[in-house]
Amino acid sequence: DAGITQSPRHKVTETGTPVTLRCHQTENHRYMYWYRQDPGHGLRLIHYSYGVKDTDKGEVSDGYSVSRSKTEDFLLTLESATSSQTSVYFCAIARAEDTQYFGPGTRLTVL
Amino acid sequence: QQQVKQSPQSLIVQKGGISIINCAYENTAFDYFPWYQQFPGKGPALLIAIRPDVSEKKEGRFTISFNKSAKQFSLHIMDSQPGDSATYFCAASMKSNYQLIWGAGTKLIIKP
Numbered sequence: 001d002a003g004i005t006q007s008p009r010h011k012v013t014e015t016g017t018p019v020t021l022r023c024h025q026t027e028n029h030r031y032m033y034w035y036r037q038d039p040g041h042g043l044r045l046i047h048y049s050y051g052v053k054d055t056d057k058g059e060v061s062d063g064y065s066v067s068r069s070k071t072e073d074f075l076l077t078l079e080s081a082t083s084s085q086t087s088v089y090f091c092a093i094a095r096a097e098d099t100q101y102f103g104p105g106t107r108l109t110v111l
Numbered sequence: 112q113q114q115v116k117q118s119p120q121s122l123i124v125q126k127g128g129i130s131i132i133n134c135a136y137e138n139t140a141f142d143y144f145p146w147y148q149q150f151p152g153k154g155p156a157l158l159i160a161i162r163p164d165v166s167e168k169k170e171g172r173f174t175i176s177f178n179k180s181a182k183q184f185s186l187h188i189m190d191s192q193p194g195d196s197a198t199y200f201c202a203a204s205m206k207s208n209y210q211l212i213w214g215a216g217t218k219l220i221i222k223p
Contacts, residue, residue: 102154
């Protein structure tokens with residue numbers, strides 16, 4: 001394993017509530033990424049970070065925000081969850097701009 | 112220009128056969144081409160990767176073939192086994208960008 005944990009692993013929430021997913025790494029890697037994976041869409045990048053407090057948007061960032069206050073933690077927040085955000089969320093880490101190592105995923109259901 | 116096109120979407124191969132998955136790209140600035148394997152309920156895991164200075168890379172039963180002039184690369188799985196049944200993703204990246212550009216995935220089923 002690449003030393004990545006995600007929490008929670010499963011979550012069921014209601015429309016309109018805020019949700020925060022946590023990614024934690026023990027590798028001290030510079031780059032961290034949040035993806036969502038939906039049937040028929042493969043992996044889609046939500047946000048990524050290239051250092052502490054350095055983040056940028058991916059292709060599907062609307063409705064999501066991120067924060068990285070220390071190297072090991074990258075938080076993804078759904079400001080007001082909607083049913084379209086029901087998905088499996090993966091965190092990934094990378095030492096450089098190439099190989100990414102993925103966490104086990106968080107299955108989120110928004111009712 | 113940022114897209115990576117992957118085919119086929121799904122593939123069924125008999126045990127012992129060769130599985131071939133293809134990817135094509137447009138951006139000649141890409142300089143790193145990995146393949147990831149994903150089992151149900153798990154995150155994608157790096158399988159094998161290549162840089163454009165070589166035309167082929169082999170690791171066990173897995174081979175990447177890279178054609179720079181055609182802007183295509185492919186994954187070959189020799190002697191395919193039922194345990195190879197998974198979804199495979201190709202991707203591409205460049206040094207000046209922090210992101211991997213992903214193909215849409217191929218669901219591979221190996222029939223015993």
